[in-house]
Amino acid sequence: MGKVFTVCWKYVRAIVLIYLSLFLGNAIAALLPIAIPGSIIGMLILFALLSTQIMPAKWVKPGCQLLIRYMVLLFVPIGVGVMNYYDQIVDDLAPLVVSCLISTLMVFVVVGYSSHYFHRERSPASKTKTQEENK
Secondary structure (H helix, E strand, C coil): CHHHHHHHHHHHHHHHHHHHHHHHHHHHHHHCCCCCCHHHHHHHHHHHHHHCCCCCHHHHHHHHHHHHHCHHHHHHHHHHHHHHHHHHHHHCHHHHHHHHHHHHHHHHHHHHHHHHHHCCCCCCHHHHHHHHHHC
16 A cells, blocks of 8 residues: 555655646746747756756656657647638648758758768867977
């Protein structure tokens, strides 16, 4: 019985901590005159707490694994809701496709150049010093 209580406590604690960061983010978004959604601010708060290790990752891991496992089911209502706007999507299909293609191309170019920049060959510092001393 104690093991069941411990497992349930881990799940409850994880979900409560995730939702507390969401509610805190929503409260901050309501107070500030910025156009960032509260859910994004909440995720940034959760990220800050986890990265600074104020909140141990093991506290939220069970809840995160549970949400990720059933993530597909969480998108069903959104997909059904999009069907309410089918006519509008069909009317604006060309601009939607063009904007998706252009933004995808821009991401490819930025990632390609960034990857090329960070993975370029560099000479080691010791090699550079010996070459300068020989001159």
